[in-house]
Amino acid sequence: MKVEAIQNIEQKPVELAGATATKMRMLVGPADGAGNFHMRHFEVAPGGHTPHHQHDYEHEILILKGEGEAKSEQGARRFRAGDVIWVPPNELHQFVNTGPTPLEFICLIPAPKDCSR
Amino acid sequence: MKVEAIQNIEQKPVELAGATATKMRMLVGPADGAGNFHMRHFEVAPGGHTPHHQHDYEHEILILKGEGEAKSEQGARRFRAGDVIWVPPNELHQFVNTGPTPLEFICLIPAPKDCSR
Numbered sequence: 381m382k383v384e385a386i387q388n389i390e391q392k393p394v395e396l397a398g399a400t401a402t403k404m405r406m407l408v409g410p411a412d413g414a415g416n417f418h419m420r421h422f423e424v425a426p427g428g429h430t431p432h433h434q435h436d437y438e439h440e441i442l443i444l445k446g447e448g449e450a451k452s453e454q455g456a457r458r459f460r461a462g463d464v465i466w467v468p469p470n471e472l473h474q475f476v477n478t479g480p481t482p483l484e485f486i487c488l489i490p491a492p493k494d495c496s497r
Numbered sequence: 498m499k500v501e502a503i504q505n506i507e508q509k510p511v512e513l514a515g516a517t518a519t520k521m522r523m524l525v526g527p528a529d530g531a532g533n534f535h536m537r538h539f540e541v542a543p544g545g546h547t548p549h550h551q552h553d554y555e556h557e558i559l560i561l562k563g564e565g566e567a568k569s570e571q572g573a574r575r576f577r578a579g580d581v582i583w584v585p586p587n588e589l590h591q592f593v594n595t596g597p598t599p600l601e602f603i604c605l606i607p608a609p610k611d612c613s614r
Contacts, residue, residue, distance in 0.1 A: 381569040381590060382583040383576050386559075407581040408557045414583065416607045417534040419557045440525045440536045442503075442559075442603060452498040459500050464524040466499040466531065473498060486559060488605060490533045 382412060386421055394422070394430075401428025401477075407486065417490050424448070424475065424483040432474035437490050439467040441475075446483035449476045499529060503538055511539070511547075518545025518594075524603065534607050541565070541592065541600040549591035554607050556584040558592075563600035566593045 386405065394402040405421040408414050424430065424446075432451065447460040451474040452467070458478075459465060467473045477483035503522065511519040522538040525531050541547065541563075549568065564577040568591040569584070575595075576582060584590045594600035 381567060381571065381574065381585070381588060382581075383567060383574045384581055386579050386581060389581070407559070408583045412583045413585060414555065414557065416555065417557065417605065419559070419581065419605070438531065438533065440531065440534065440605070442524070442536070444561075450498060450500055454498065457498065457500045462503050464499075464501055464503060464506070464536065466525045466529045468498070468530060471498060488534065488536070488557070 382408075389421070391423070396431050398431030398433060398474075399429070401425035402430055410491075415491055417488050419486055419488050421484065421486050424477040426477050426480055426482070428483075429476040430474055432472065434470055434472040436469050437492075438469045439465070439473070440488040441465040441467070442486050444484040444486065446477060446481050447479040448483050449478050450474070451476065499525075506538070508538075508540070513548050515548030515550060515591075516546070518542035519547055527608075532608055534605050536603055536605050538601065538603050541594040543594050543597055543599070545600075546593040547591055549589065551587055551589040553586050554609075555586050556582070556590070557605040558582040558584070559603050561601040561603065563594060563598050564596040565600050566595050567591070568593065 389405045408419040506522045525536040560580045
């Protein structure tokens with residue numbers, strides 16, 4: 381069993397095209413031996429955003445701090461701390477920090493088969 | 498895309514043998530079409546606990562509120578809000594609320610193949 385404070389886990393900038401002012405921590409991932417799905421922590425500075433993109437795998441998200449806007453094919457939805465977000469596979473999506481404070485959320489994905497995510 | 502506040506999702510008592518004062522919400526699950534893994538929210542009242550058990554699937558956990566003790570084969574570990582916990586498959590585990598306020602956490606599991614979890 382691993383028990384670790386989020387802030388003790390290394391945080392790296394997200395270099396993915398279309399992401400701005402976004403940093404990530406791998407909370408539970410390949411290094412832990414997690415073979416089915418991975419828990420990542422994201423921190424987006426005010427005005428920052430994740431890429432506007434789509435892919436063949438889902439997201440399961442919980443908003444921990446802050447607020448923002450989730451853009452999808454159905455338009456934009458407001459969200460805030462305490463909200464859960466489900467993005468089905470292949471749905472276009474983007475998360476924008478529209479608030480005055482850092483936006484923090486966890487986002488889980490199925491374990492990549494080719495290590496490219 | 499689904500965007501929903503945790504408190505708007507139905508909460509049910511956990512009837513599993515060995516659990517006391519524990520309630521659960523399915524945040525993302527079969528009803529959403531989530532086929533790979535499921536996000537559940539647990540609330541354990543002071544003094545309550547989850548079962549002391551083991552199974553062939555893993556847990557990925559994030560502590561949202563409160564504090565407690567995680568019992569495993571390596572002994573007991575303290576945890577509190579902001580901690581992440583990884584329980585590998587087949588490891589004996591139990592989560593006890595040792596604090597004065599409700600313990601809240603999310604716990605993810607791979608999608609059951611036989612709907613029995």
